[in-house]
Amino acid sequence: MSRIKEKFAELYAKKEKALIAYIMVGYPNENATISAVRGLVKGGADIIELGFPFSDPLADGPVIQNASTVSLDNGTKINRFFSIVKKIRKETDIPLVLMTYTNILYHKGYSKFIIEAKNAGIDGFILPDMSIEESKDYIASAKNNADTIFLISPNTIKSRIEKIAESSSGFLYLVAVYGTTGVKTGIQNYTLKAIKEVKKITKGKIPVGVGFGVSTPDDVKKYIKAGADAVIVGSAFLKLIEKTPQNKLESSIARFTKSLKRQTIQT
């Protein structure tokens, strides 16, 4: 079983939901990435998504766009990224998901990239511009090596949700809002409806995580109450990283993580 699947099984047994945290590797620098990961683990995050920057992040809002630019300017390269992952792996067994865009994997070759990532300690992939229509080679390369986490949107129709769920492993990523990452905040009724719909369609065969614009403990609470198996928080962490000095980073990330995680534990 993959680390991601094990994690969801473990949480299920404890009647807990998952808190998934996203950070951009190399933003604002590598030390910050290591400190942030330590804070996330300490604060009780269940899964960490590590962003690898792409020059043209068309599904991302200003916060992640800026983080991508800074990370690239800092010289974040694939091998450097993998060595950071290895370093993280020495400290923790937490499931690690790599989030980037299709061209980064395609350019190296899906198989080669996925094997190298797996050897470094990556457990799964999220590619926001990879549609199921174009995913044959990608899925074949990931099989038995890593989970392929596909996204669905509130406007995805039932028959398509079923198909996407079949192509996905680890969890299914429900995009909460019409928009890019981190822009719209506040809870929309259509999102709560979508969570219920998707849960009904997937019948518990795969966990459903909700992300894009999730930023406060209250957001987490409401999405969990609506039936989400996981929530994904990204831009809010990047904003915190941006304004926190390095020597306080680990502890403030841990504190914020704890406040979010608390909402995923049913009392």
Added chain:
Amino acid sequence: MKYPKDGKFGDFGGKYIPETLVPAIEELEENYLKFKDDKNFKKELDYYLKQYAGRPTPLYYAKNLSEKCGGAKIYLKREDLLHGGAHKINNTLGQALLAKKMNKKRIIAETGAGQHGVATAMACAVLGMKSEVYMGYKDTIRQKLNVYRMNMLGAKVHPVKSGSKTLKDAINEAIRDWITNVESTYYLLGSAVGPHPYPVMVRDFQSVIGEEIKVQMKKLSNKTPDIVIACVGGGSNAIGTFYPLLDTNTEIIGVEAAGKGLKSKYHSATLSAGSKGVLHGMMTYLLQDDEGQITETHSISAGLDYPGVGPEHSYLKDTKRVKYHSATDAEVIDAFLMLTRTEGIIPALESSHAIAEAMKVAKKSKKSESIVVTLSGRGDKDVEEVQRYLSKHVKN
């Protein structure tokens, strides 16, 4: 490739898009398929193309230029005479009419040189729709005149300050807007790029260029042209010129922007110097570094300053049906001045790439041969840029 169902030209094309856009793309394809052969739709589009935009455009024999080059006869397909000053209106009228049939109230577009933005603003004004145009900040400066024109035509221009601040970033921003306002908004893409069905749809709307060339050449010389040449940015005027001629014996040449030279980093010659990859929803040739990051491009012409290219061109390159060459900024300026002075026609800098190639090819060709060059736009917008270039590069 008549209508590739999955949007594939060999390996190229496809739909690499965020899931939120899938319903919008499917709705677009459904409606495009419904209307493209619809009699009333065709009639309406035809009306606007003729009465509003000024079709058919002349096929002009450039006698002075031909004689100067001393070889083949050079004919110019005068898309520069269209309303708005470029071929872009062929596509914007088609798509804006389609958007209207789809009951979309809000139109967004990207633009490089500003010609597509202007053509979008015009089509939306005449059809009574609101438009918003994303334009790289760098392009808003070097094509300032077109920003004024868009504003006057009632379009809202959003300068894009992310990334390289040119066309590719304007497309990113337009896609982000579309993801955010997917239900209400129609994305009127300006070249034969992007996810399926855009490359096919834009090609079809631009194919009026090649269809007319066929008829006009037949009338003039009772045959198809020996050679056709068009410039390639995203590739819409080129594919519109080439597509109707693919199954003839005509030699076909696309011309990319070689900027300061293919050996420098400062060019936009995607097909000549790029490699396969995924950007803006399509698999195609791209200019990228050894890790798949898209690199910044350069061209003296904003409309060719793009690190990707339409997927059908990638296919036509690999199958060798079309040859792709390039012209440097310096050659382009020479061609610009040459056409201006010999024929009294000021060409767009984009189109001047095709002229530069035609001048090279004509010299090597026989007097009995005919070359048709698509003059995709007029150069009023570029006069300032050319002045800047000349004052920097030419010492007296």
